[in-house]
Amino acid sequence: MRTKLGYAAGLAVLAATTIAFGGPSGGSISGKVTYEGTPARQKPIDMSKEPSCAKQHPTPITTETVVTGPGNALLNVVVYISAGVPDDPPPAQPAAVDQKGCQYIPHVIPMVVNQELKVVNDDPTSHNIHPLAKINNEWNKSQPPGTPPFIEKFGKPEFIPVKCNIHPWMHSSFAVLKNSHYAVSSGDGGFSLPNLPPGKYTITAWHESYGDQTQDVTISGNETKTINFVFKAKPY
Ligand SMILES: [Cu+2]
Numbered sequence: 001m002r003t004k005l006g007y008a009a010g011l012a013v014l015a016a017t018t019i020a021f022g023g024p025s026g027g028s029i030s031g032k033v034t035y036e037g038t039p040a041r042q043k044p045i046d047m048s049k050e051p052s053c054a055k056q057h058p059t060p061i062t063t064e065t066v067v068t069g070p071g072n073a074l075l076n077v078v079v080y081i082s083a084g085v086p087d088d089p090p091p092a093q094p095a096a097v098d099q100k101g102c103q104y105i106p107h108v109i110p111m112v113v114n115q116e117l118k119v120v121n122d123d124p125t126s127h128n129i130h131p132l133a134k135i136n137n138e139w140n141k142s143q144p145p146g147t148p149p150f151i152e153k154f155g156k157p158e159f160i161p162v163k164c165n166i167h168p169w170m171h172s173s174f175a176v177l178k179n180s181h182y183a184v185s186s187g188d189g190g191f192s193l194p195n196l197p198p199g200k201y202t203i204t205a206w207h208e209s210y211g212d213q214t215q216d217v218t219i220s221g222n223e224t225k226t227i228n229f230v231f232k233a234k235p236y
Pocket residue numbers: 102126127128164165166167170
């Protein structure tokens with residue numbers, strides 16, 4: 001009986017320790033990313049040189065350098081904690097980019113340093129993915145149709161423009177980050193960074209055309225802080 005009690009008490013201590021030091025914490029930072037001014041109009045893409053892709057888009061798609069939503073929402077902005085949290089080990093689950101309809105999906109691909117990136121070709125044509133890295137090693141890889149996905153990794157934090165050496169309209173960005181506290185602004189420009197213990201953080205918002213902005217935020221207890229980012233649209 002004493003043994004059982006002791007075991008139970010030990011478990012209770014273990015549980016308390018987990019909650020205090022290791023478990024998810026309740027603080028969070030959320031908000032919206034918007035733009036002011038008039039963003040450059042996105043141009044329709046002519047895919048007639050690649051009929052297998054063109055026919056996947058009954059309505060021609062446009063460039064995605066600046067993607068906006070209702071209420072001046074600015075999409076595809078990577079919002080991440082740039083100071084105040086320790087670096088994370090690479091998550092077990094790979095990040096992924098799909099080449100489909102001669103587009104990169106998603107357009108912006110965040111990942112953690114040394115996390116596996118799975119590169120998929122879902123098109124009946126070859127792609128040659130070419131991340132124009134400056135801090136990491138630059139490489140380019142041809143991926144014929146029907147070949148299996150391949151895995152790559154980036155060992156240093158960097159925002160990397162990505163292009164296809166075969167289809168000049170294909171562009172994307174890899175965001176290689178030091179930790180898993182990131183979000184990409186979606187349909188209404190919203191983002192959320194959950195599971196933050198109390199502390200002082202620097203939040204950076206990065207957009208491929210409009211650059212980056214930072215804000216400092218202090219979280220105490222389990223509070224949710226709201227911060228917003230407003231980017232000035234570059235004129236035409
Ligand atoms: Cu391509």
